[in-house]
Amino acid sequence: xxxxxxxxxxxxxxxxxxxxxxxxxxxxxxxxxxxxxxxxxxxxxxxxxxxxxxxxxxxxxxxxxxxxxxxxxxxxxxxxxxxxxxxxxxxxxxxxxxxxxxxxxxxxxxxxxxxxxxxxxxxxxxxxxxxxxxxxxxxxxxxxxxxxxxxxxxxxxxxxxxxxxxxxxxxxxxxxxxxxxxxxxxxxxxxxxxxxxxxxxxxxxxxxxxxxxxxxxxxxxxxxxxxxxxxxxxxxxxxxxxxxxxxxxxxxxxxxxxxxxxxxxxxxxxxxxxxxxxxxxxxxxxxxxxxxxxxxxxxxxxxxxxxxxxxxxxxxxxxxxxxxxxxxxxxxxxxxxxxxxxxxxxxxxxxxxxxxxxxxxxxxxxxxxxxxxxxxxxxxxxxxxxxxxxxxxxxxxxxxxxxxxxxxxxxxxxxxxxx
Amino acid sequence: xxxxxxxxxxxxxxxxxxxxxxxxxxxxxxxxxxxxxxxxxxxxxxxxxxxxxxxxxxxxxxxxxxxxxxxxxxxxxxxxxxxxxxxxxxxxxxxxxxxxxxxxxxxxxxxxxxxxxxxxxxxxxxxxxxxxxxxxxxxxxxxxxxxxxxxxxxxxxxxxxxxxxxxxxxxxxxxxxxxxxxxxxxxxxxxxxxxxxxxxxxxxxxxxxxxxxxxxxxxxxxxxxxxxxxxxxxxxxxxxxxxxxxxxxxxxxxxxxxxxxxxxxxxxxxxxxxxxxxxxxxxxxxxxxxxxxxxxxxxxxxxxxxxxxxxxxxxxxxxxxxxxxxxxxxxxxxxxxxxxxxxxxxxxxxxxxxxxxxxxxxxxxxxxxxxxxxxxxxxxxxxxxxxxxxxxxxxxxxxxxxxxxxxxxxxxxxxxxxxxxxxxxxxxxxxxxxxxxxxxxxxxxxxxxxxxxxxxxxxxxxxxxxxxxxxxxxxxxxxxxxxxxxxxxxxxxxxxxxxxxxxxxxxxxxxxxxxxxxxxxxxxxxxx
Numbered sequence: 001x002x003x004x005x006x007x008x009x010x011x012x013x014x015x016x017x018x019x020x021x022x023x024x025x026x027x028x029x030x031x032x033x034x035x036x037x038x039x040x041x042x043x044x045x046x047x048x049x050x051x052x053x054x055x056x057x058x059x060x061x062x063x064x065x066x067x068x069x070x071x072x073x074x075x076x077x078x079x080x081x082x083x084x085x086x087x088x089x090x091x092x093x094x095x096x097x098x099x100x101x102x103x104x105x106x107x108x109x110x111x112x113x114x115x116x117x118x119x120x121x122x123x124x125x126x127x128x129x130x131x132x133x134x135x136x137x138x139x140x141x142x143x144x145x146x147x148x149x150x151x152x153x154x155x156x157x158x159x160x161x162x163x164x165x166x167x168x169x170x171x172x173x174x175x176x177x178x179x180x181x182x183x184x185x186x187x188x189x190x191x192x193x194x195x196x197x198x199x200x201x202x203x204x205x206x207x208x209x210x211x212x213x214x215x216x217x218x219x220x221x222x223x224x225x226x227x228x229x230x231x232x233x234x235x236x237x238x239x240x241x242x243x244x245x246x247x248x249x250x251x252x253x254x255x256x257x258x259x260x261x262x263x264x265x266x267x268x269x270x271x272x273x274x275x276x277x278x279x280x281x282x283x284x285x286x287x288x289x290x291x292x293x294x295x296x297x298x299x300x301x302x303x304x305x306x307x308x309x310x311x312x313x314x315x316x317x318x319x320x321x322x323x324x325x326x327x328x329x330x331x332x333x334x335x336x337x338x339x340x341x342x343x344x345x346x347x348x349x350x351x352x353x354x355x356x357x358x359x360x361x362x363x364x365x366x367x368x369x370x371x372x373x374x375x376x377x378x379x380x381x382x383x384x385x386x387x388x389x390x391x392x393x394x395x396x397x398x399x400x401x402x403x404x405x406x407x408x409x410x411x412x413x414x415x416x417x418x419x
Numbered sequence: 420x421x422x423x424x425x426x427x428x429x430x431x432x433x434x435x436x437x438x439x440x441x442x443x444x445x446x447x448x449x450x451x452x453x454x455x456x457x458x459x460x461x462x463x464x465x466x467x468x469x470x471x472x473x474x475x476x477x478x479x480x481x482x483x484x485x486x487x488x489x490x491x492x493x494x495x496x497x498x499x500x501x502x503x504x505x506x507x508x509x510x511x512x513x514x515x516x517x518x519x520x521x522x523x524x525x526x527x528x529x530x531x532x533x534x535x536x537x538x539x540x541x542x543x544x545x546x547x548x549x550x551x552x553x554x555x556x557x558x559x560x561x562x563x564x565x566x567x568x569x570x571x572x573x574x575x576x577x578x579x580x581x582x583x584x585x586x587x588x589x590x591x592x593x594x595x596x597x598x599x600x601x602x603x604x605x606x607x608x609x610x611x612x613x614x615x616x617x618x619x620x621x622x623x624x625x626x627x628x629x630x631x632x633x634x635x636x637x638x639x640x641x642x643x644x645x646x647x648x649x650x651x652x653x654x655x656x657x658x659x660x661x662x663x664x665x666x667x668x669x670x671x672x673x674x675x676x677x678x679x680x681x682x683x684x685x686x687x688x689x690x691x692x693x694x695x696x697x698x699x700x701x702x703x704x705x706x707x708x709x710x711x712x713x714x715x716x717x718x719x720x721x722x723x724x725x726x727x728x729x730x731x732x733x734x735x736x737x738x739x740x741x742x743x744x745x746x747x748x749x750x751x752x753x754x755x756x757x758x759x760x761x762x763x764x765x766x767x768x769x770x771x772x773x774x775x776x777x778x779x780x781x782x783x784x785x786x787x788x789x790x791x792x793x794x795x796x797x798x799x800x801x802x803x804x805x806x807x808x809x810x811x812x813x814x815x816x817x818x819x820x821x822x823x824x825x826x827x828x829x830x831x832x833x834x835x836x837x838x839x840x841x842x843x844x845x846x847x848x849x850x851x852x853x854x855x856x857x858x859x860x861x862x863x864x865x866x867x868x869x870x871x872x873x874x875x876x877x878x879x880x881x882x883x884x885x886x887x888x889x890x891x892x893x894x895x896x897x898x899x900x901x902x903x904x905x906x907x908x909x910x911x912x913x914x915x916x917x918x919x920x921x922x923x924x925x926x927x928x929x930x931x932x933x934x935x936x937x938x939x940x941x942x943x944x945x946x947x
Contacts, residue, residue, distance in 0.1 A: 011471050012810030014453040016802055017509045018573045024799045025675045027552040027572075028665050029560070030533055043483050043528050044440060045510065046448035054451030055444045057471050064443035073445060089672040090802045092729050093810070305846035305872045306808040312730045319671025346672050 003060055003101040008301060010053045012093035019049030019083035019095060022347040032342040032375055035082035037350050037368040046073050049083025049095045056098045059105060066111045074102060075113055076364055079201045079355030080285040085318040085346045092307055092315060103203030116202045116356045123207055127214065128194040130164040136190050138162065138169040144176055145187040147222035152187035154179065154259075155224035157238070159231030160194050161389040167396060168389040171410030175230050175256050178416055182268040186228070193218050197237025197286075202356040212237070212247045219251050230256040230412055232284035232388035233354070235322075236291045243294040255287055256412055257387050261325035264332055271418035274335040279414070280381035281326055281338060282372060282395075283348035284388035289318030318346035326387050326411055333418040339379040341372075349375065351391035358394065369398035373406050383407040385414055422479050426500050430482050430523070433492045438483040438529065446477045449524055454513040454812045455873040472873060475516040478505065478524035485529040487603060487611060487651040494649065495609035497523055498935045505937040506649040508547035508575035512812070514644040514904055518939020525649060533557060534652065535623070542600050542654045544623050549576045551798060556665075564660035566592035567798040577655045583641055583819065583901040585864045587795045589857040590705070590713040592658045596638055597858070600626045600654035604637055607648045607931035623654035636930070639923050639941065640909070641901040646941025647930060661755040666793050673727040676790035683753055683760040686792040687767075687783065688721060689776035690747035694852070697746040698826055700774040704750060705822070705860025707770070709763040712751040712795055717851030718743050720868060721779070723804045724794055725787060732807075736848060744777050746851050751792060808846065808870035815867045815888045820898030822863035826854045828888075828897040829865035835887045836867055844880030846870040904940040 021027065022035045034040040039048035046055055055073070058064055077099065084096040106112060112120075119129045127133040138158060147155050156176060162168040179186045196211025215238075219227055229235050235255040242248035254262075263269040283289075295314050302308045323345045330338045343349045352358070352368025373395060376384045384406050386392055395408040422430075422441060431439050440446070457472040479502065484490045490506070497504045506525035507515040517524060531548035538561055543554060551572035554565050568578055569586030577595055578584055584595015592598070601617035601624070614637070616622045618630020626634050637647055667678045680686075691697040697715065704710050716724075718739050726732035752767055754760025771778075782788045794800050805813050815832055819825065829852030837850040846869070854865035869884065871877040889908070892900060893915045903912050913920025920942065928944035938944075 007471065011473065012806075013451070013473075014511075014802070014806040014810050014812065015451055016453065016511055016571065016573055016806070018571075018802065021550065021552065021573055023672055023675065024552045024572050025668055025793060025797050027556050027797075029556045030549070030553045033550070033553050033556075043438065043526070044445055044448075044481065045526060045528075046440075046445040048448075050451070051445075051448035054448040054473075057451070057473070058444060058447035061471070061474075063447055063474075067442060067444070069440070069442040070444040073442075085672055089675075090799065091807050091810075303872070305843075305870050305877070306729050306733065307810075308729055308733065315728070317672045319673075 001097065001101065003056060003098065003105045006056070006094065006098040006101055007060060009094045010057050010098050012091060012307065013050050013053045015050050017048070017050060018090065019087045021086060022343055023086050023089045026347060028342050032349070035086050035343065035347055035349065037080070037352060037371070038077045041364055041367055042076060047076065049087060049099070052077070052099050052102065053095065056102045059102060066106055066109060071106065071111060071113065074106060075116070075356060075360050077355055078285070078350045078352060078357050078368065080350035081290045081318065082347065082350065085289050088315055088317045100201065104205045107203040107205070112203060113356070113360050115360050119359060120199060120202070120204045120207055123194055123196070123199055123211055128163070129160040129198060131160070133191045133193055135163060136192070138172050139188055142173065142176055146190040147187040147224060148189060148191065150187060151223040153185040153224060154187070154226045154228055155219065155222050156186055156188050157195070157227050157229040157231070157234055158188065158192060159229060159234040159389065161231060161233070161393065163192065165389065165393055168392060171230060171389065171392065171412045174416035175412040178260065178269060178412065178419065179228070181419060182263045187222070187224070189218060189222060195234045195237040197233050197241055198356070200237070200241060201354065208241070209245060209247070212242055212245065216242065216247050216249045220249050224251060226252045226254060228254050228256055228259045230387065230389065230410065232287035232291065233390055236286035240291060240294045255322055255387065257287070257326040257329060258322060260412070260415060261328050264329065269419060271333040271415060273418045275333055275414070275418055276335045277383055278337045278339055278381050279330060279383045279385045280341055280376045280379050281330060282351065282376070282384055282386040282391060283323060283345055284386060284391050285348065285350050285354060287387055288321035288323055288348055289346045291321040292316050292318055293320065321346065329411060329415055330385065333414065339381050341375050341379055343375065351386070351394040352398070353390040353394040358390070365394055366398045366401050369394040370402050373399055373402070373404050376406055383409055385409050385411050387411045427480065429496055430480060430493065433489050433496065434482045434484050438485070439480060441480040443477070446481065447474065449481055450474045450477045450517070452513055452516050453511055476518065476520065478517045478522045481524040481526055483526045483529050487605065490525065490605045490649050490651055491609050491611055493523065493525060494605055494607065494935065498608055498933050503935055503937045504645070506645040508578060509550065509573065511570060511574055514642070514940040516939065518937055522937050530651060536561070537623070538563065540624050541657050542623055543657050544652060544654045545576050546652055547575050547650065550574060551576045555797065558657055559660055559662065560664045562660050563657045564588070564592060565655060565657050566594060566598050568595055569798065569801055571801050572798045577653050578642065585819070585857060587714055587798050587800065588712050589855065589864070590859060591711050593656070593858050594862070598656040599634065600624060600656060602626065602637065602650055603652040605649040605651055607936040608933070636926055639926070640899050640919055641903060644904060644940035646936050646938040647927070648936055659755070661753050666796070668793060674790070675793070676786055677793055680785050680789045680792065683757065684751065684792065685764060686749060686751045686788045688716070688747055688749045688779040689771055690718070690743035690745055690779065691774065691776050692744050694746050694826070694830060696774050697748060698822070700770055700776055701748060701854070701856060702822065702860065703770045703774070704767065705856045707766050708859045709752060709766050710750050711753045713748060713856055714795070715746065715748040715852070715854040717849050717853055717868065718747060719848035719851070720804045720853065721749070723807065724791060724800050725781070729807060739779070739781065740849065742779060747779070749782070749791070749795065751795065804868060809872055811871065811873055813868060813870045815869065815885060819862065819864045819900055822854070822856055822860060824895060824897045825863045825865040826852060828891055828895050829854055829867055831891050831895070832867045832888045835884055836869055839880045839884060842880070844871070844877050906943055906945070909942050
């Protein structure tokens with residue numbers, strides 16, 4: 001796909017502004033009605049899904065140069081897909097695809113952000129977005145085999161964010177402890193390669209595809225039947241993007257929440273310790289709406305007065321992401337009271353870290369995360385639980401920056417405390 | 420033309436550097452409109468046009484004021500430098516387009532506060548960018564409700580403060596212009612005027628006094644779309660809501676629906692053998708004041724709203740068309756007590772029995788009916804009905820008047836539509852008029868929906884439909900509909916309606932001697 005291939009879908013945009021808000025039928029009050037962090041923070045219509053479509057068509061029609069101001073708008077977006085859900089709840093069109101294609105077009109034209117280029121360069125040189133693939137201090141002392149040396153049924157993929165961020169190691173180590181306790185035959189790749197997903201969202205499509213091929217080879221070599229990851233971004237790349245671009249191998253991809261929930265239902269993990277705490281769960285975008293399985297379609301639009309497809313085309317509208325397993329895990333823990341935020345599941349507010357924003361505009365990322373923390377506070381929760389190291393990092397950094405007392409946990413940490 | 424640097428800096432000084440832009444890419448986002456302006460090559464390969472047909476003129480710069488004082492300063496600066504301005508709230512629909520060069524777009528998005536909800540006196544004071552869904556959600560928590568324009572609850576709760584604002588619940592919540600109470604208005608020259616009670620007592624409760632009543636001036640014939648300045652705060656009437664504080668919605672996109680229909684609520688779709696019998700049923704329901712909502716949806720629109728995609732819509736339309744007798748309407752009845760609800764449903768039954776109506780079984784299904792009910796209360800239906808087909812705005816608004824003339828006019832326009840359907844210039848979705856009543860039948864409005872592909876032949880067909888509808892509206896004296904914007908249309912309708920256009924021009928000239936407020940969607944002050 002290229003931006004030009006999105007032209008028809010972009011022409012469907014009627015500029016209604018629904019992309020700025022959560023689905024209208026779910027709005028429960030004044031305060032938490034926004035779905036798009038970008039336009040909520042910067043206000044100019046150009047920052048919204050619909051505004052970006054207008055700009056994308058302008059790009060196609062060569063109406064302007066790719067200035068720095070334009071790049072700022074383009075990259076001050078977490079690519080969270082909230083706009084996509086709120087639009088497609090009523091319309092038959094795509095919103096996130098063209099936004100992604102705008103970034104790819106810019107990169108292909110030699111225009112991108114230097115701060116993101118450095119991540120891309122690291123991926124090219126070292127196979128991971130940050131650090132090196134050989135760095136595995138997070139797993140030091142763990143009795144877990146290297147799948148390059150000993151084949152296991154399950155391979156745990158930590159992801160670049162976890163591996164490079166010491167504060168995330170607890171969640172990864174808790175995950176492996178839980179898997180081992182459940183008797184799972186699990187290993188890790190000591191030279192774990194990046195999935196490439198974040199590169200794709202930053203517009204580096206070719207680099208993503210190369211990373212994906214490398215990663216698929218690595219997984220294939222491991223001989224594992226299942227890859228389990230606690231990173232929502234990696235989950236979405238390995239399951240959705242790899243499927244979309246035809247690079248998914250035969251390995252089953254599961255997020256830790258899916259796997260833990262399965263183990264709980266099979267009686268292999270029994271959360272029995274009581275945790276008296278009121279928690280609220282944050283749906284990571286890449287596990288939720290963007291984690292919905294990819295739907296392949298090969299056909300044509302039928303010319304006419306109503307937009308139809310041959311064969312009929314089913315759109316991904318975000319409702320079939322991974323929403324219930326994390327909630328079932330939390331409610332299986334004695335004493336845990338699970339509360340819900342107004343913006344949840346397919347129309348959850350983003351943590352702020354996605355799309356390269358954590359690196360290119362940390363203030364915006366922190367602002368977005370703080371909005372979520374305030375929303376979590378409004379429910380009466382004592383702790384904010386999530387299922388992605390990107391979200392966890394964003395919330396912890398923001399809480400620190402804003403002096404918030406909200407505790408932030410990865411779901412593996414919470415489950416680990418209950419075992 | 421680019422703004423001179425000094426002028427740009429002057430605007431920047433007013434709103435701050437983060438709230439202004441003249442970046443072409445950003446301005447293109449603003450130039451993108453909800454209506455198709457010309458044929459698209461992607462739909463008509465034989466056309467030479469290689470554009471998508473959605474870009475209107477670019478403004479010179481966009482500014483986002485956060486306070487009335489910033490709006491005022493912006494407007495004054497425009498006057499001082501021979502620039503024009505165009506303000507909008509959420510900015511939907513073509514009336515918000517910039518029409519001429521040299522315009523500063525005023526995006527009111529930062530003015531988005533609910534300033535007051537006065538339960539006792541039943542009004543809410545809002546800024547322009549509070550959307551209908553936000554205000555309604557807050558009101559429902561305290562047993563109140565507001566009128567929301569039919570365009571949808573993603574639009575301003577009181578679009579440009581004085582928009583006609585008719586919509587799905589207008590039967591019981593009136594319309595925007597009649598719900599408008601006191602108003603804060605920045606005139607085209609930059610004066611701040613506080614109308615109604617606000618002008619003398621600082622209270623918001625009345626639009627007509629004891630301060631200056633300028634409702635007719637600020638509204639004109641229809642909303643001026645910023646052609647008379649900028650409305651920065653307004654009070655809107657609010658209404659009793661006998662339903663739950665939060666509608667119990669569950670499910671995932673695109674299939675949200677209530678887990679149960681709240682007590683003392685019912686929705687039905689009735690169809691009738693003739694337009695006359697439907698009209699009689701609507702008249703009797705209005706007269707008896709039993710309904711919360713009464714909308715004469717053609718079955719094509721019901722199919723649009725029930726369906727989650729165009730594909731499903733086509734299948735549903737084919738099926739439902741066989742299940743209806745003819746023209747129909749949806750009606751929502753509710754009650755504040757069991758006795759009231761029982762009385763209202765009993766009256767409804769008697770009216771339907773006497774007028775030969777037949778209930779659509781699908782709407783009686785609590786899952787389907789419940790979803791439709793909430794959709795028609797939250798007002799999310801129009802996008803599915805009018806835009807999902809091809810993304811193009813697609814409706815003729817033939818009239819706003821009393822019930823009988825607007826229904827008659829819509830019926831006659833529907834005949835023109837049928838001819839276009841036969842030639843396959845627009846979608847064959849039936850050709851039923853879409854009338855509804857306001858204030859329990861005190862007023863009425865009607866539309867004729869059409870869906871089309873933006874190819875040259877269809878665009879010509881749509882142009883013909885619109886021209887014919889104008890002729891019919893004038894000849895039948897059916898009132899001045901709210902699509903009448905711009906000099907050309909006012910000059911057609913004015914002579915047929917007490918020469919109101921002459922007065923509009925005089926008012927425009929008096930309040931906007933510099934012509935600073937972009938009048939492309941209103942009327943210019945040119946001499947007669």
